[in-house]
Every structure is written in C-alpha cells, then in structure tokens.
Amino acid sequence: MVKIETYLGSIQVSNMYFANLISHAVSECYGVSGLTSSTPVQGLRTRFSRKDMRDKGVRVRHRDGRLTIDLHIAVTYGVNIAAIVKSIVNKVAYTVETACGLHVDKVNVFVAEMIPQ
Numbered sequence: 001m002v003k004i005e006t007y008l009g010s011i012q013v014s015n016m017y018f019a020n021l022i023s024h025a026v027s028e029c030y031g032v033s034g035l036t037s038s039t040p041v042q043g044l045r046t047r048f049s050r051k052d053m054r055d056k057g058v059r060v061r062h063r064d065g066r067l068t069i070d071l072h073i074a075v076t077y078g079v080n081i082a083a084i085v086k087s088i089v090n091k092v093a094y095t096v097e098t099a100c101g102l103h104v105d106k107v108n109v110f111v112a113e114m115i116p117q
Helices: 015-027 040-049 081-100
Strands: 002-006 009-013 032-035 058-063 066-076 103-115
Touching: 002 058, 015 032, 015 058, 015 066, 015 081, 032 103, 066 081, 081 103
Parallel strands: 066 103
Antiparallel strands: 002 009, 032 066, 058 066
C-alpha cells in the first residue's frame, strides 16, 4: 500500500493497482513474451490457482515518495534485450508518473526466460 500525503489529506494506492498498471504497460512493449514469477509465493499461487495473476512478476516498493519497481520478464528469442529493457524502463516510468503523480526512482528489469518464436 502506497500512502501519499497532500495538504488536502492522504491517498492510499494499493499494490494491486500498481501491478495491474505496470503489467499492462509491460505487455504493450515489443519483444516481451510475458511476466514470470518473482517470488516463490507468486509461483505457488499461480501453480495452485491455475490462472495468471496480474501481479505476477511485479514488485513495487515505496520510500519517501519514490517508487522502486522490480520486473521479472520473459523475452522472445532473437530480439535485442538491451533495447527491450530500455523500452520497458521508459514506458513503465512514464505510465506510473502520469497515472499517479509519483516519481519512479528505479525500474529494475530481470530477464528470467527466453521464449522461442
């Protein structure tokens, strides 16, 4: 839960909202095959529920009004990984800053898998 304090009061934004927003932005980037589980809990939850969770592969941390986002992705085999990662970092930072008004300090992208075409 991210809490934003303003002179008018406080706003709380859930981590699930950030996960949905970020996973949608990442899925629009070229060369991304999908998100992979970032923690054992996410992996077990996905395996037992037998459906894809929207927060799969996304972790958001908040400190002093700044966000750090960790993404675990699968990319398509044969594409330029550096270009994909740069595109993801720019797209995610822009999307979150536009939608929420919070400054994104870091976007860490971990390539976990390469999927053949």
